[in-house]
Amino acid sequence: MNYLVIENATKVIHKKKILNNINLSLEKGKIYGFVGHNGSGKTMLFRAICGFIKLTEGQIHINGEKVGKDISFPKNTGIILENPGFIPQYTGFKNLEYLASIHHKITSSDIYNVLDLVGLKESADIKTKKYSLGMKQRLGIAQAIMEDPDLLIFDEPTNALDRSGCKMFQNLMFQLKERGKTILIASHNDQEILHLSDEIYEMENGALSKQSSMVH
Ligand SMILES: Nc1ncnc2c1ncn2[C@@H]1O[C@H](COP(=O)(O)OP(=O)(O)OP(=O)(O)O)[C@@H](O)[C@H]1O
DSSP states (O other), X not given: OOSEEEEEEXXXXXXXXXXXXXXXXXXXXXXXXXXXXXXXXXXXXXXXXXXXXXXXEEEEEETTEEBTTTBSSOSSEEEEOSSOOOOTTSBHHHHHHHHHTTTTOOOHHHHHHHHHHTTOTTTTTSBGGGOOHHXXXXXXXXXXXXXXXXXXXEESTTTTXXXXXXXXXXXXXXXXXXXXXXXXEEOSOHHHHHHHOXXXXXXXXXXXEEEEEOOO
């Protein structure tokens, strides 16, 4: 069974088809790249997968469970949609500790480890109001992966990241893929998408226009 199955996903807002009959079947342990012009519907598709919007037609199943019916939001999912927001007067560590207190899955040392992984070890105890854009993005990546989710959804994950940050992200993605995670990435960085993806989907006017397979 495929891990993530999207059938006839359509979203109409003000009579405009923002998502237009999208059908996709995605497997575990692969990285899927999504490309397309500004406004082509990548973020909206990711929002639908995350259960943040209700589809006008169609359905999405994750690990056999229907989003919006069996589950409101997909369990076990790490998400970056737009620029991650954090509590400015909390340190990087405390922001993650606060978010981790929702599920009680991970310990303080897990949080320090993940901060180390994204290159924020030295900045763990600095308030996020003093973080640069790229540091906040690294913290967003840390937050998305910290509870070791099976599904990862990244919208423009390397925005504002420097070269070492992009490299860190790519290495992390390959490691997570090796461990059987399903990863969706939308990006305008063609090189990055080509390098990372097993399959690339192109979106145009809310529809999937093309698919190309890559072999690593
Ligand atoms: N809340 C909203 N209400 C109405 N229309 C919206 C809303 N949010 C987005 N849209 C429209 O949905 C379409 C798809 O937007 P979306 O953000 O999914 O594009 P995208 O492919 O992620 O673009 P980008 O590359 O700029 O991130 C656009 O035409 C946008 O104007």
